[in-house]
Amino acid sequence: MRYSTQVKPISYLKANAADVLQEITECREPMVITQNGEARAVLQDVASYEQTQETLALLKLLALGQQDVDAGRVKPVAEVVARLRAKRSA
Template identity: 40%
Template structure:
């Protein structure tokens, strides 16, 4: 859920509003001259949203790869990852 307030309202009571955002899951849409200009949300909420978007992008890319026939056998993927991990462990001692 989100609330809409003016930038001047936010400036006048920023500390309280930030506390409320951290305590709840609500974000604030800040307006300037009657138009939406920015969104303020809790940092953890922002990170979760960014991670969800990244996962969605990866899923879409995976679907595109499948449609194009760009597939790799599971055993080859894990073998390659094990090799890379082993090389990194040797390099980083």
């Protein structure tokens, strides 16, 4: 993805808000909004935002799991399975 093709000044956003929303929804590419020549915000469609949030949540779970492994907070699979079977039959 090349952000250079999706950079627009805030005046463009103000004048073409409906078109911008339609474009980012159809293309599913974020748009960088500039103010006084500097990047100030990124505008993206809701589906892409939700997908990004889900991806970040999964990455966080993986990182937390790795922290548990690194800290030695793990149990052998056989022990966990035996405990779950014992709970189910109780």
